Amino acid sequence: MEPSSVALRLATGALASLIGKLFVKEGPGAELVDRPVRLSSLVSFRGERRALGEPELRRLASELVRRAGRAVGPAEAPSQETVAELTDALTRALHALGDLDMDDVQAVHLGPEALAARLPRPRDLSADADARWDALLHTCCVHVLHFFTTRSTFAARARVEQTRMLHRLATTTDLLVERLGDRRAEDAAFERRWAEHVIARHGELTIHGLDIGHGHEWPLDAAYVPLEVTTPETEPGSADPPAPAGAGGSGGSGGSGDPSGLVLRAGDALAGRERVLLRGIAGSGKSTLVQWLAVTAARTHLGPPRDHPPGLDHLVGRVPFVLPLRRVVADGRPPTPDRFAHAVGSPLAAAQPDGWADRVLAAGRALLLVDGVDEVPERDRETVRRWIRDLMAAYPGNPWMVTARPSAVREDWLADRTGVRGFAELSLAPMSRTDIELFVTRWHEAADADPALGTALVTAVRTTDALARMAVNPLMCGLLCALHRDRNGFLPTDRRDLYEAALSMLLERRDLERGVDTTVGGIGPGAGTRLSRDALIQLLQRLAHWMIRNDRAEMDRADAVAQLARVLPAMAHHLTADADTVLRHLLERCGLLREPVPGRIDFVHRTFQDHLGAKAAVEEGDFPLLLDNAHRDRWEDVIRMAVALGRPAERARLLEGLLGGTEENFPPPPPVDEAGARAVRRVLLAADCVAHATELDPGTRRRVTDTVARLLPPADLRQARFLAHHGGALLLGLLPGPEGLTDEEAGAVVVTALKIGTDAALPLLARYRHHPSLWLRRQLAWNWHHFDAERYAREILADLDDEDLYVSVHTPEHLRLLRGLGGRARVQLVGTHRPEELITHLVPERLTHLWWRNLPAPGDHGAWTAGFPYLREIRVRRAAVAEGFGPPPGFTAAPHPEDPKAVLMTRDTGDTGERETGPTGS
Template sequence: MEPTTLGMRVAAGAVTPLVRKLLVRRGPGAGLVDQPVRIGGWLSFRGEKRTLDPGDLARLAEEVVARYAKAAGPHDAPAPEVRREVADALAHALGRLGELDMDDVQAVRLGPGELAARVGRPEHLSAGADALFGPLLHTVCLHVLNFFTQNSTFVARTAVEQSARLDRIASTLELLAERVPDRTAADARFEEEYAAHVARRHSELTIYGLDLHHTREWPLDTAYISLEAEAGGAPLPAERALHGTERVLLRGAAGSGKTTLLQWLAVTTARQDGERLARLPHLVGRVPFVLPLRRVLRDGQPPTPDRFLHAAGSSLAGEQPDGWAIRVLRAGRGLLLVDGIDEIPETERGATRRWLRELLADFPGNLWLVTSRPSAVENDWLARDGFAELALSPMGRADVAAFVQRWHEAAEAPPELADALLGLVRTTSDLARLASNPLMCGLLCALHRERHGFLPHSRKDLYEAALSMLLERRDVERAIRDDALRLSKDSSVVLLQKLAHWMLRNGRAEMDRADVVAQLERTLPQMAHITATPEGVYRHLRDRSGLLREPAADRVDFVHRTFQDYLAAKAAVEEGDFPLLLDNADKTQWEDVLRMAVAHARPAERARLLRGLLSGPPDSEHAEDHHYRELLAATCLQEATELDPAVREEVERRLRSLVPPRDLAFAHWLADGVGSPLVLGLLPGPEGLDDETALNVVITASSFTEDAALPVLARYRSHPSLGVRRQLAWAWHRYDTRQYAREVIAHLAEDELYFTVASVEHLKALRDLGGRSRVHAAYVHEPEDLVAHVPAERLTHLWLSTGWSAGLDMSWLGAFPRLRTLVVPEWPPEVVERTLPSALKVKVSRNVVSP
């Protein structure tokens, strides 16, 4: 008889008594005030001893296997050595069961199969033991969960959770009824089709480096890493950027995840998943419009709402009912995701702003998220129109670790390869800086795998290695043969440079296909070894290089702007276009081009470029223009491997004159613009600095996520200013949890300071420091995590971030008898009154301030 079948047959008679022996019952109640009992807390011999030692577990496992063998009969019973092997493995698994960090309700949600998977199975079992171990562990887990469901605490807690879930569903339905008025049958039908279309179209990402052996498309649900955005010093998950405000301008560096965030918001809104939207109520009932500016403005005229789908290249554009988009926006149901202010020519940005203002005035009440590179537009570019500004932060340690692990899972690469790469990133500051955004992190993953652990340490070398991987090895590894046309890597680079250079000179992020072919036609006569037609060469580059694509009919662009900038800079240096580079240095879309040009240039050419930057823009009397060029020159130093010492000293002298930063905007500019350890070494204080300057220094230092920033931040840990201490407490999530807790958090004066916790690890570290009276739960936390890890005798002030949605059951607050002040998100007063326990004597504040 199959082990699985027999395991289920003998379960009730053999395993159930042992499970009852293993677990202890608790008293009645909903288990909401006392600390939730983790699985490990249930493991005990009832009435005999409170804990199980390895010997107890071994005897239990042996008895389970023995009863199984008896039920199997003399002919089907496993051999003694197999029984011994299975008993040892099962004893180890029972021990792991007690180590799981979840309670009984969470375990039941998993089900027996997933619970057994969490426990894990040992490696190197013999075939007979492996066949028997799985069914027996599954059976044990099944009866453990059955025990939990019969426990009165479980039943009561489940009822409470179901009530809270029903409240959330009711709130969602109320929002839906409010936001979705009566629609025509045609509108309703089309919206359903359009939602499915948006979910399909935006549910995949390009994962760089998976194109050698695997598909280049990565499911968005797997790939998405929740990054953080900064709003006036307070962090929040980037996907909640529109919570509490209708209009946001989101800034982020190239490759930082801006477009990925827009895709995630579009897909989440289109799917209208109840569980996910319970924490994103502002997206309930919305209709997403994804508007990549370089595409929708390609004809020079911004589209009207009825042309949104046409401009974005949607295949459903011709099917929308007349006036549908207007009706959606009139009802205030739109989610308008406008991507890439920086990717349109600077001369067109004024007209784009007027277009946005007209839409805002004509269609109020909709949600708007506009993205841009950090310095593409001035700080108050949309401030008059009510836009809040957020900055997308670099990936922290946890984000990098999650990204690397998910990348290797998608690539079906060994886990130890991911561990090796993370070890390199954590111990090498150059790699840590490169891995701080998803694009670069993906390239590092790919190169680490392909080059067997050998990685470049500069941005230029990283791009060169990536091009080699994409252009030289891709077709070889995939065994692709095209006898009609085979281009070497060098030939492909030359041709791609010509296209990137044309786009740079003409201020374009896309080309007409006819222009691409025309440029190739001019170049190919100089490359006699290529006999194919310009059209054939274009198709080869599009289909084989992995760098060109056609996002719409007869429109051509690079798969990512950073590749375009790199190749354009290389072409500009080879053509000697130094006056062109310097004349355009004040245009923010040329920033990365200048940086890469310095990397490609020879020493004398580098000196020429840097001296040109320091001399200031022609005919400019504004100090800000000079400061921008000075910061750009300092940024370029990272790429200058060989440089005249006098030029380097002059750049560093100019940089020293800009430190300490004079205001908040300049602090962010200094950190984002230069992004070099050189800045950390120049930051002064705290002695001799006023409170505002000290805060600007700490903001600048905390923008660097590598460990080199810790000594600078630690110098300010005894500063009396509440603003400085807030920034230090908030920056915790960017560094190693335990190290930062020891070196900074433990030394901060507590008066009036909310300590920001961004993870369960932070909660545990703060508990180990004795707890704090004021806690700010900056990200979404499960209530049981706060109850389990926040010392109840210390907590007097609790600030719940925007991750806590209205309608959640709040009776768990009774676990904190000294709680006096509760800061909640912008919940309506009636929700607060309905949600909070009547016996709770706290002051409720809805004025969320910066931590």
């Protein structure tokens, strides 16, 4: 049964009314012609304008299946069992429309076949249902796209998009003409083969070191997450909203220049920069970025210019050469251009036309991607540096990207002989919260894993501090994904399993699988000693223990050498290298240490320093040292890990020590003194440690539980604020409710979580979305400016009971996100908002009450209210009226009956509606 034949047998009107129900009603003046609306905000089964719930969506899908079945005639009509199968599958497919990362114009550009391919294909259909599925989905997609083209704003937006596309096509075509020039036919034919070869070789990601029984190759398009890079002056994460400790992330925006503090997407790193030295720790995504750049450039040789990603014109027409140094530097001699293909083991090496690489480089059409300076022996790095500089001098005008770990080469390593910097030096930033979620989602898609597992893992990372501290780069996120899937959605609560798996990957498996020489000392093949995992851990423990004892996050290189020198004599029977050589090996190959500035050593993740230091502290019996510092933030993870790593008696000793001496200061009487604050923090830390103690004396466990019970739930707002300030994220896994709590207790719990202010609090807050207390829901509606706004909107506001509730809008982004949720009836504007922003983002069909908390911006004297026919009340401060903000046309003003500092402007309809005091904030 051909899909097109079924579509022709169904008249457009037969399904138009049903398809129309899938999407929200179009409002007058609701959309700007140059701002296509994402499908997620158009579908009618999401947000607050939803007309369809899950049951209604299923009934609609059932009717679509029934009508499609009727169209093929009684002889070919499906059985009831087949109808049920197709209804289930179509319901899932229609629901997935809201997950597509595109707008309606882009969807129409795709066409029905490509749109259908973006929707999930069922895996478990019977033979009869499977034979009908493609025709059914194609028919639905035809009518969905037809519906988009009938929207009043579609034609105008399509013309805008068409103009942009034509401009982009002309620009990139000019680039191709300029870069390709008058190529020999033989060169052109080979370059197409070379592009296909690059895509085939680098179009998959290889994940090393995962102890699971699944394939390790993932499609690059499905698994690649565009990370961010920063200039050396930038402090990664400094512009981000609060995040779980260690989660990292960056809130800056990209650009084409290179000012201090710049943050941009890694794919744009070469835009406006001819040469880049990219630094990144082990597993941060350097090699993956190299692959992505190569594949993106190669694809511009195979398709029309309009098909390449926006913003990457600098890659159009480039011939990519991926040169992993560990492979191409043979016996210390890097290859000449005519040997590039031979050095990487390309099967096309012998087929390249004579002089082809020279002609490409001389014309300035190459893209040179030199990966892994740290993966060649130190004695060969000066040769590599000279090789790069010689090629740059002989073939100017070609963009370069060279990658290295942070400590592998000095600053300005590639500067010319006069000291002028030849390369812009950038660093890969830690993954942001959005990056982590995208990576986990794509990993599960690429691995053909259950999407529900990915959703559960994202939630676990956001709510579990230990996971958040590890999920800072693709390598660690991949480890968590693999462990999570391998254990059927269960990640061990015992931290040792997580960290031992990570240590095994970084210290033992990764370099071995990649074929990198990991021997220490010696000269020539086969010389030197390959250190075992246990030996490496002993060396690293020595450094971590010193840093913890001395309360340092980094140490002088001389101190590191001295500490290693003290432990090396115990390894003399199989390791003869000196301490300086061993330290260099640890910096370059173990993936855990780095030299951020010359002469200073630290761990790439504080998590590993704490884990290894705690392991050494337990082995040394340093329990008094741990307990004496238990009240200090920087020691919390060390103590948690010491409890996890210790034997049962050692765990009990630590936990009893945390609780000891709290009786006289606990619970803290008002006003709370320093001793009371320390007592609370120690108790909360003990409660958190219990979760990581797999074997523990029942009496100790009971004592911890009973002590915490005296604290929670907080009795009032005073105690809530105190616990949030002194307990922080420790509390999130302990806060109860809402079941069994009074309204006052529930409100205190919510205020505690809001004051903690990290995204790890969102799952707890989500449990209170339907609480009957209006005061409690006001706190949820007011405080989203303390969190990641998009995530808060999705997880809290989207399903928040908003009856009689004003939702506060602090920024233009909040306005945009609120519109994506379908708008709200009552909106409180905090700060200055322009009338055009209100016209663009507030939903006319929903808005009935507007509270302008601060002075309105000067504008059209209220003419904008004509676009909101259901708006009944506007509340403003008296000061706004004094500044000239009079009632809009059709409104009258009077003192607010409940707030002497406010004026209430009411539409002359005789229906003022219920007056509302709105949120006050916690």
